[in-house]
Amino acid sequence: MGGRRRGPLDRLSRPARPAREYDVLRRHQMLRVRGRSVAWVPPLVMLVAIAVIDFNTAGEFRMISWVVLVPGIAAAICGVWGTAAFAVLALVTYFVADTSYPSRYASALPDFILVALGGILAVLACAVRVRGERHMLHMRDVAETTRRTVLRPLPPDWGGLDHAAVHLASDVEARVGGDFYDVQQGLHGTRVLVGDVQGKGLDAVEAAAALLGTFREAAYHEELGTVAERLELRMLRHSRHLAALGRDDGDRFATAVLIGFPDADDEQDVVDVVVFGHDPPLVVGPGGVRHLPAGDGLPLGLGELSDDGPPPVRRVPLALTETLLITTDGVTEARDAEGRFYPLADEVAAAVAADPLTAEPRRLVAHVRDGTLRHSGGRLADDTTVFAVRRSLPGTGRKGRSPS
Structure with a gap:
């Protein structure tokens, strides 16, 4: 991140420390x-x-x-x-x-x-x-090294995108869970991948790392449809490898959302989306909140159950002032003391109506993170990821390609 000043969101995105570790560090500081x-x-x-x-x-x-x-x-x-x-x-x-x-x-x-x-x-x-x-x-x-390897730090305005993310692992000892996300610049535009591996713990981390490795390589070279095929194939190969080792988690799967931001000048107001059994992204803008089409694609790793192949690539309109909000089960399945789910869309719509600047990625992520913890009383039953992304507004971002 260079010399960027740390703000409230940087503190929010840090993984929660175990109580014993927190006590040790606090005692050393005192x-x-x-x-x-x-x-x-x-x-x-x-x-x-x-x-x-x-x-x-x-x-x-x-x-x-x-x-x-x-x-x-x-x-x-x-x-x-x-x-x-x-x-x-x-x-x-x-x-x-x-x-x-x-x-x-x-x-x-x-x-x-x-x-x-x-x-x-x-x-x-x-x-x-x-x-x-x-x-x-x-x-x-x-x-911490494992966390940075799986969820690598992303520079601001990476690939011409304004983005923000918060990740909280339910396994605080592991400090990273089965949720994953990344942004990759490429020859055909910038791609975003956000997903959730079924299950928890280090086995889920292993599957997430496998998918991210394939995404970082394929997203640079290939068209979005080919990237989707590579991800499905990677998850199948990973499952077969675990089954050959005799591990009982060989049938693991992952839900995911794959997004492509074309770099052509006449395609700056659209995005391409592939949904692998994940909740569709929310489009948040000054005008309100809307859902993208859910699609009928199966999660990664279950493609063999369908004869249609990977889910189709859908092109949808996205204004420069609109932000894509993608969350995992830790948000959508957060319950309060009475067992009610967190009303994500309603909460975001109310916040944007009160302050249109809430649609900015950093503010939006912070709002959803705080709302989820408040609704669940701070008890996260699953790994929680909140990811928001939109194109950088003219004059505020930098575009460029890098084979990272």
């Missing part, structure tokens, strides 16, 4: 001031406080054995070496404070052993914690 770690401050303050209180109390009330708590606190927020340092410092403080008292007030040997054993256990506990956090953060990086 324990840094101006980029420097201050995790050593709480255990040091506690150690000094215990020593001062013990020195200023009567001999009958000995508090110095409480230093066993110091390495325990360090184990929760410091590194292994920091915890070890506090374990040694606590033991030294205990020994100095204890020997400074008359013999009749001195603590017994068991207290000394308790402080020493507490320090050792604290160091071991810290080592386990640090190792677990490093593994978790490493897995976060792996998942």
Whole structure:
């Protein structure tokens, strides 16, 4: 995205973090001031406080054995070496404070052993914690890399299109689900693919990655009808490969919408659409909301059930001020506490009537995302993708081709 300033939509489109990962990152941020770690401050303050209180109390009330708590606190927020340092410092403080008292007030040997054993256990506990956090953060990086590979970042005005997207995976540990989308420039115009693989989890991610790989290659070279044929064939080959491996998800399929934006000067007010069993896109503009024809195509992977081949390519009018809105099951099947589905078309129509600028892709995506989460109470039963796209208005976008 270059140096573009991040806005509210960038924060919305980030995948939700698991609670444990969020707690770890939040704790790391809280324990840094101006980029420097201050995790050593709480255990040091506690150690000094215990020593001062013990020195200023009567001999009958000995508090110095409480230093066993110091390495325990360090184990929760410091590194292994920091915890070890506090374990040694606590033991030294205990020994100095204890020997400074008359013999009749001195603590017994068991207290000394308790402080020493507490320090050792604290160091071991810290080592386990640090190792677990490093593994978790490493897995976060792996998942984030997978997400960027499947749902690659799209530059603004890519292919002469103004677009915006929000993707929320129901599997927050995987951080990416079976929903997929991409924009590909090509020799015959710019193509858009949005779809939803049946099922959830990493198996659905695998199928989505296979379809996106085929789309990125075929959409650059081929006519839109040929791209549709290649996608159907890729899904069949993927299913047969899984069946040959003995995996029980070999019958997986995917619904999708394939859109072509022709680049000829006399075709700037039309788009070509192929619908593979997906809900048809909504056309959102200052004049209101309308549905595109649903079509009768089967989902990708089920083409063998029909003798007609892939769904036909339909050409439909689309004004420059109109936006195509495509959503997946996470939106259309979102239910409230009473089991009612999210009224997507009605909500968008009301928003556009109140403010025609809502039809802009970024505002439209943010509105649908917020409305879906509000309607479902933040509980997403399925992967959720909201994708909005239209041609860049004259003077605001850049057109060009790139073999990316």
